[in-house]
């Protein structure tokens with residue numbers, strides 16, 4: 058961490074982890090902003106890359122107040138140091154908290170280069186120029202949050218994400234350039250929302266898209282409730298049936314683990330605070 062970073066001396070700490078529980082905590086930054094991070098009992102630490110987020114995904118609490126600013130590399134190290142101060146053993150890091158990492162690409166690249174742990178990234182793919190660069194860069198995993206089989210549903214769920222056709226075109230262009238090992242580190246995130254993207258039509262369109270990428274793993278996620286939002290995940294039995302149906306089509310499918318599904322620190326539930334945060338954009 059940069060000695061000149063002058064961080065606020067105290068982090069506003071969240072709830073302590075109980076036995077086998079996630080530990081979600083907030084970290085105070087120099088300018089009075091706060092971001093949240095989560096340690097999972099699996100040894101994964103999830104860090105934020107921005108104060109807020111500009112992507113406007115309507116199911117996500119993190120982007121509700123729009124984007125205030127990107128974090129600097131020392132601010133990512135500050136989150137890591139705070140997790141260690143809280144006594145956590147950390148085996149790997151995922152940049153899947155608040156923000157779109159590709160919009161903080163300089164920070165993300167500097168962080169990956171300066172940390173001794175494997176780092177993965179979760180991204181909408183926006184901007185595509187940064188995605189193209191990061192596909193070839195050092196990382197331990199790149200999860201693309203697509204959440205749709207068709208452009209119309211993608212526009213609804215990731216409204217400021219990349220153009221859907223251009224995203225798949227870029228992936229198809231870059232795929233032959235990636236080693237098999239690197240290809241296996243690419244995943245597609247699909248947050249299954251009842252009545253929105255769990256239809257046979259939507260899933261068939263997704264299956265067709267993925268036929269050209271046999272090494273990709275599809276991660277089926279459940280929605281972690283955010284106050285005041287109307288979304289709903291299908292029940293566990295439906296999730297399992299969807300996963301089985303997609304496996305029959307030849308896809309590699311994983312269901313979200315239980316840590317990512319806790320109300321405390323589950324995906325999409327992190328929030329930031331900033332002095333100049335704009336009113337909701339989602």
Ligand code: SF4
Nearest residue numbers: 110112114117120156
């Ligand atoms: S899901 Fe990710 S990209 Fe979308 S608003 Fe939330 S933090 Fe931003």
